[in-house]
Amino acid sequence: MARLSIVCIGLVLLATVWSSSLNIEGSSKRVLVLLDNLAIRESHSYYFKQLRDRGFEITFRSSDDSSLQIVKYGEYIYDNIILFAPGTKEFGGRLDAEVLTEFIDAGGNILIAGSNTIGDAIREFAGECGIEFADDKNAVIDHLNYDANDDGQHTLIVASPDNLLTSELITGQAKRAGLPFLFRGIGMSSDPENPLLLDVLTGSSSSYTANPDEKSLAEYPITVGKRTLLISVLQARNNARVGFVGSLDFFSNDFFDSAVRSNDGKKSDKSGNEELAVSLTDWIFKQRGVLRARNIRHYLKKDKSTPRFYTIKNDLVFNVQFDEFVHGKWMPFNGTDVQLEFVRIDPFVRATMKNKGGQLEAQFCVPDTYGIYKFVIDYNRVGYTHLFSATQVSVHPLRHTEYERFITSAFPYYISSFSMMAGAFLLSFIVLYHRDDTPKNKTE
Incomplete structure (x- = not known):
């Protein structure tokens, strides 16, 4: 019995070590998803299924959960965070803009989706990253590039793949596929002095950000033309990554499956939202574009x-x-x-x-x-x-035994030295052995 108990304990310890090693190997795929309401889990199920198929361990929590925390016993229990809770003014538990910033400083990755209403916590965190969302109730409007299913306010815009960042590491095959993107949400602007920010998708030259309920513009729009950011990403100096998408609907099932019918008559059987959303998430969560150096010799x-x-x-x-x-x-x-x-x-x-x-x-x-x-x-x-x-x-430097004995560039000096020695020798020989045969005058 004693031997059996020892064997059982050994098996338990071995299983514990093995399971912990599995957790270490898959630790980079622990994802926390914060939602405004649980209905988003169903309306965006295609997107979450894509993440599960890639091996991500997803945990869904309400954004105002009072027990919410991302640190336990001094260790982060998640490696990636998805904030699909744009309307949340304050997060529950021990989560706020400062904690999110510390999470990025520790190497974590965050994906944020916005809408016509952005909470203060997300605005504050975005400001720390150099991103400024437009005011609440504003939306990106484009009177020349909108979908036929638009409600008349021209806020369901069609974004061209020509305005997409040329980097397949970040956008995958979305640009090469040439499919247009459906976007309905808020516009953003970035800090031009921040070299860590990348503009992934911008609006067209005719787009701008304003309140669609207002019939006339009382003030100059917050963003105009291609300065209207729809998607932006940041890679921090510690290689942590943050993604900002101005539209929560961008990841929805409807936008993934919807056909695109632009007002100018162009049609597409499917939007490019799914390809771009999945590729963007892979990059933000460091499934692509990560390098390491080893075996330096x-x-x-x-x-x-x-x-x-x-x-x-x-x-x-x-x-x-x-x-x-x-x-x-x-x-x-x-x-x-x-x-x-x-x-x-x-x-x-x-x-x-x-x-x-x-x-x-x-x-x-x-x-x-x-x-x-x-x-x-x-x-x-x-x-x-x-x-x-x-x-x-x-x-x-060279050792005294490693210097050249005769330097080619010094040959003229060598020749002059030996010629001077030869001249001195000849002169000495002449002086010593020269005999003066001139007769001397005799005195009487």
Whole structure:
């Protein structure tokens, strides 16, 4: 019995370790979905089904739940948050704009969908990210590009794929498919001085943001033309990602399945909302566009050994393995624009690395200046996580036994020295062995 109990305890511990390892592997797919009302769960079921099919673990909660929290025992219990609760003025429990900001600082990802009414908590958090939503009761209006099912206010607009960001990492095949997008919601504007923001989808030149219930514009519209943002994303300096979509209906079943009939007569059997929504979510939740560097090596080219330090004018080789995360798997990165810098305060060498199946390599000669150097890779491209790597090495001057005995450029000095020595020798020889045979005058 004692042995049996020990075996049982061992099996329980093994199962616990195994299950915890599964949780660690799938931890990046824990998603918290906050809803204004549970009806959204049904009206947007196609979108949530797409997330489940991709392996995401979805937890639905009401946005005003008094027991709401995302941190437990000092650890975040979710990795991604979807805020489909634009009308919520204040979140329940221990959740507010400050907590959401801390969640981003910790590396979490958030997707926010808006509507004609935006709560104060979401507005405050969006302001921290450089996004400003239009005032409540405003909507994006386009009198030239609207759907035939519009109610007459021209707020059910048709967004052209030509206004979509050219980056398949973020938008998938939505731009290439050429399908128009249905949008009904609020417009946004971004901070032009924030380099971390990307305009994913903008309105057409004839779009603007205003109150559709007002018959005339008393003031200049909040956003006009292509400055009207429909979808915007932010990638923070710690590679956390935030997405802002001005329309909650953009993710709805009706917009996914609806045919598009523009007022100018153009028809499409299906909108591009589903492709763009799923691709955008994959990118925000870091299922695409994530890079890592591993197996960093540097060595002498002649014998492939890594010394304690390098000497000036050594020929060396630097290589590193780059991987890209694609839908749950690490694949070799195929980029050919990765550059390596050999830096001592300023770059002394900058070389584009050759890619051989994800194995990046650069060869160069160490500069003729000794000091402390770094191998630096600073790769920052649209759609990819910012990858920075720095490896420090020291470069020493030549030893006294390593200098050249005869320098080619000094041959004129060598010749002048030996010619002077030869001239001195000849002059000395002449002075010592010269005999004066001139007869002397005799005195009487």
